[in-house]
Amino acid sequence: MSKYFHSVRVDESKCDGRRRCMRVCPTQAIRVRNNRAVILEEKCIDCGECITACPNEAIVALTNPIGELKRFNYTVAIPSPTLYAQFGRSILPDQILAGLKKIGFDDAVDLAIICGDTSLATEYFLGDYSGPKPLIFNSCPAVVSLIQVRYPQLVDHIIPLKEPKSLAAKEVKERKSKELGLKPEDIGTFYITPCPVKMLAIQQPPSKEMCHLDGAISIADIYGPLLSALEGEDKDSYRRNLESVCILGIGWAVAGGMHRTQNMKNVVDVSGISEIITTFDDIEQGKLQNVDLVVAYACPQGCVGGSLTVENRYISYNKILRLLETLEQENIEACRDKREILERYQQKYFHRRQKYEPRPMQALDKDLGKAIRKREEKQRLYDSLSKVDCGICGAPTCLCFAEDVVMGNAQPSDCIFNVPRRFKELTAELSELLDAFGSMGMDKIEGHKPGKVEK
Amino acid sequence: MTLKELVSLLEADVLFGERHLDDEFRCVSASDLMSDVLAFGVPGVVILTGLPNTQSICTADIVEAKAVVYVRGKRPDREGILLAQERDIPILSTKFFMYKACGLLYSRSIEGVEKTSNEYADSMVNSRNFSRVFKIKGGNFSKAGSASIETKEILRELGVDPVIVRRAAIVAYEAEMNVVMYADNGEMVITVNPDAIRIRLQDQGPGIKDIDAAMQEGFSTASDEIREMGFGAGMGLPNIKKNADVFELTTTVGKGTCYKIVIYLDSRGRT
Numbered sequence: 099m100s101k102y103f104h105s106v107r108v109d110e111s112k113c114d115g116r117r118r119c120m121r122v123c124p125t126q127a128i129r130v131r132n133n134r135a136v137i138l139e140e141k142c143i144d145c146g147e148c149i150t151a152c153p154n155e156a157i158v159a160l161t162n163p164i165g166e167l168k169r170f171n172y173t174v175a176i177p178s179p180t181l182y183a184q185f186g187r188s189i190l191p192d193q194i195l196a197g198l199k200k201i202g203f204d205d206a207v208d209l210a211i212i213c214g215d216t217s218l219a220t221e222y223f224l225g226d227y228s229g230p231k232p233l234i235f236n237s238c239p240a241v242v243s244l245i246q247v248r249y250p251q252l253v254d255h256i257i258p259l260k261e262p263k264s265l266a267a268k269e270v271k272e273r274k275s276k277e278l279g280l281k282p283e284d285i286g287t288f289y290i291t292p293c294p295v296k297m298l299a300i301q302q303p304p305s306k307e308m309c310h311l312d313g314a315i316s317i318a319d320i321y322g323p324l325l326s327a328l329e330g331e332d333k334d335s336y337r338r339n340l341e342s343v344c345i346l347g348i349g350w351a352v353a354g355g356m357h358r359t360q361n362m363k364n365v366v367d368v369s370g371i372s373e374i375i376t377t378f379d380d381i382e383q384g385k386l387q388n389v390d391l392v393v394a395y396a397c398p399q400g401c402v403g404g405s406l407t408v409e410n411r412y413i414s415y416n417k418i419l420r421l422l423e424t425l426e427q428e429n430i431e432a433c434r435d436k437r438e439i440l441e442r443y444q445q446k447y448f449h450r451r452q453k454y455e456p457r458p459m460q461a462l463d464k465d466l467g468k469a470i471r472k473r474e475e476k477q478r479l480y481d482s483l484s485k486v487d488c489g490i491c492g493a494p495t496c497l498c499f500a501e502d503v504v505m506g507n508a509q510p511s512d513c514i515f516n517v518p519r520r521f522k523e524l525t526a527e528l529s530e531l532l533d534a535f536g537s538m539g540m541d542k543i544e545g546h547k548p549g550k551v552e553k
Numbered sequence: 554m555t556l557k558e559l560v561s562l563l564e565a566d567v568l569f570g571e572r573h574l575d576d577e578f579r580c581v582s583a584s585d586l587m588s589d590v591l592a593f594g595v596p597g598v599v600i601l602t603g604l605p606n607t608q609s610i611c612t613a614d615i616v617e618a619k620a621v622v623y624v625r626g627k628r629p630d631r632e633g634i635l636l637a638q639e640r641d642i643p644i645l646s647t648k649f650f651m652y653k654a655c656g657l658l659y660s661r662s663i664e665g666v667e668k669t670s671n672e673y674a675d676s677m678v679n680s681r682n683f684s685r686v687f688k689i690k691g692g693n694f695s696k697a698g699s700a701s702i703e704t705k706e707i708l709r710e711l712g713v714d715p716v717i718v719r720r721a722a723i724v725a726y727e728a729e730m731n732v733v734m735y736a737d738n739g740e741m742v743i744t745v746n747p748d749a750i751r752i753r754l755q756d757q758g759p760g761i762k763d764i765d766a767a768m769q770e771g772f773s774t775a776s777d778e779i780r781e782m783g784f785g786a787g788m789g790l791p792n793i794k795k796n797a798d799v800f801e802l803t804t805t806v807g808k809g810t811c812y813k814i815v816i817y818l819d820s821r822g823r824t
Contacts, residue, residue: 251719379702382719383726461712466747466818469711470683477683501710 102457105160105297106144108135112156119148119157120494124371125247129502130492140460143243144295145371145396146405159294159406162313164320167202170286170312172278174270175199175206176263177290179213179418180351180401181317184409186417187424189328191348192339200327201320203288207270211434212262213356214346218439219259219448221360224390232366232381232389233257237350240295240396241374242454249378250456257391260450262347263289263296267310289314292351292404293397316406344433345425352418353400356393359426364390370398462504476504484515554578554663556620556643559599562661563647563654565622569634570643578619580664583655587612593666594618601654605629607636614640624651682746683707689732689739691758697733701725704743704752711745713818720796721750721816727789728812732756734779736809745818749798752814760806768794 115133127141128148135148135156148157167173175198182191191208198206220235227233234255236242245252267287275282289296291314300311331339349355353369366389368377374394380386397403402418403411425431442448462476463469480500491512493499502508510516557574560567567574582590583601587608590600594616602609605627613621620643623629628646629637637644647654659665685707687700705722713721725743732739736758744751766772770791773780794800799815 250715379698382705382722383698383701384723456715458715459709462710464712466711466713470745470747473683473707473711477685 102139102142103298103301104137104139104142104144105294105301106137106142106146106149107158107160108137109156109158110134112154113152114154114156116153117489117492118151118153120489120492122147122151123494124375125244126494126498128494129498129507130489140457141247143240143247143371143396144298145240146294147371149294149405159297159316161291161294161297161316161319161406162288164202164315164323166313166315167286167288171284172204172274172280173202173286173288174274175203175288175290175315176209176266176270176311177206178263178292178296178317178351178401179210179348180292180404180407180414181290181320182210182348182421183351183402183414183418184317184321184407186414187421190336190339190343192342193328193331194324196329197324197327198290198320201323205270205274207266208342208344208347209263209266210344210347210350212266212269212347213350214344214433215439215442216259216262216265216448217346217350217356217360218433218436219443220257220357220391221362222440222443223257223259223448224362227390230255230387232386233391234381235356235391235393236261236454237356237393238295238395238397238401239298240293240371241394243295243298244371244374244396245378246454246457247459248375249382250458252378252381253454253456255381256454258450258453259448262350263311264309265448267312271310286312288312290317290320291315292317292401292407294406295396317404318406318408321408340424340428341430343421343425343430345422345431346433348418348425349422351401352415353393353395355400355418355422357391358422362391364388365393366391367393367395369395369400369403371396462501472504476500479503479510483513488514490514554661556599556645559620559622559658560645562657563622563645563649565645565647568628568644568646569637570620570641570645573620573641573643576619580666581655581658582618582666583651591616595666598666601651601658603627603651605633607633609633610636610640610642610644613642618642620645622647622654624649624654682744683711684742684744687729687741687743689729689741689754689756691732691735691737691739691756693733697730698726700729700741707743708745708750713745713750717750717816717818721752724793724796724814724816725752727792728752728754728814731789731810732758734775735759747818749818750816752812752816754812754814755809756811757809760804760808760810761802762806764802764804 113134115130117130119135120128120130124145124147125141125143127138129136129138146159149159182194185194191210195206195208234252234257236256242256245256270287271282271285274285287310289311291297297314300309300314345359349358354367357365368374377392395401399411399415402414461469462472480497483496483500485496487495491499491508493502493508499508499513503510511520555575555577578597578599581599581601582594584590585602585604590612596617598616598618600609600613600618600621601624602621603624605623606629609621610633622645624647626646626648689700701722704725705718708718708721729741736756739754739756741752741754761767767790770788793814797814798817801813802810804810
């Protein structure tokens, strides 16, 4: 039984060890051993970069197939606002929700509205907050994992608010079980997800608070059936649908969109894991203390860059921006009553009580003295390596390889640059042997002319 | 080599000390003359001897030996075993003669004691150090902070308590930034051993005219340009002082400044 659940898996029958995944992995969690990719579960944060990189589709995201809907008496789709981003302003959320109902869900709820509520709650929270800054937003589970694994000291910076999709699932289950007289467990709530990491948040929530979602279905899986189920609409219904779009929540799909229409001035948006790592390094050094909130998305451009989306991330980013612009021009603010949200906020409806637990990477050794010796060995080995990070050994960088050797997970001979050296050594040994034969008078037998017969 | 490997190499019986078998030892002292063992024995040594009396165990205790191996099938008497138990020193017995036992260990590249204990102690301490040297260039803001990021990474790999990692990272960063902001060049040496993290930084630069003032929060001689970049708020030295257990600063105006910083890893640390 593995320690951590991961929603990113290698399909060994399809993997031919091409190492593309290994090179793109932002946390160096992939090794190629015996010509197959292996994911080191301790280091993996389920960001899904490897899924996009693999030319063989050998890395798969563990999501639920649409057939799983049959397990429940009643099913509700809770689509990420990123689903709307696949279509933009030509096909609006209400139409998409209607489409979802046609392809097998009994109901579909607009998650953007709850996202909007949470945006407001975040604004209120920042107003009251006086702890260490900056706070870090928790909408991206890969970012939360990254903090747990690599920045355990920043765990306390994660904003203590609940995630909208979990709130939505809870709300739906409560409402529907009352309306329909069903038990909450008979109602299946399915998140329509742009990336595998959201699956992780369902199977193994980073905080121990219960997650009310029953599964996640990938946008890519649902896109085809959904597209054919969508119906055209006339001008009137378009206008009506436009008026029901929640401007606060729709922006959650893109970096910078979550606070775009709000009164949060000192918010920084970061997207892409390598950018996030640079920024978190800075936070650890105490650099961003004047920033209120850092909203980080593991995928470039935000959730629209997720590995389970269909549309090009820049196009869908633009689609969301155009939709936001239209809503702004038309002065549409279809969100729930702000007073009601404030009231709920004051009742701590949005507050997350459980903390995220740090899960720091394993040290080289439990014993500090031994760890120091291993680190020294690693350094010595690394200094002797070519440092070209060719990846032929199966580790993404020479530094990773040095660590693997010290930890007993690789052999120095796995490094291709060591082959000529070893060859030289062997040749030297061999000629020494032949010389020794020569001095014994054996050269006459084989006709070998040793270089130095006499001592 | 661990004691367990020693046991299988010498086909030895473990008379006492099963629970220490995973311990490592580094060298061997083989002698029947306990005074020789005392003269050259070092902590962590394994004593090979044909002298199965309590004397050998007392000697082992004094030199802090890892274990005592009796050759030629010899075994200490009951009193000897009781003493070994009392002092918690593993004792083994091999049927091999001294010559063969030594030969087997020698063939596995186990060193004998040759140096005096003081020399050996020094080398032991050195081998349990991990050091990195960072060259820091004054005025190079684009690379600023990279030495402290690497320091942090190393401490994390070593499994140092995250709270201490953070303190060390802040100290290293502030010291590094002082070179970047004010000096021409600097060399920072980070040394970690099981007791402490030591940071030594020597820079070539203007030096600090008034150390007492520089130690005050908010005191800064930074230029406007540096302040515009968000640095030079006068928190650097006070921040180092706050996070270090030992902070010594020596400076020569016109020449440079030397920082000596210690953060303890054991109970002396403040966490």
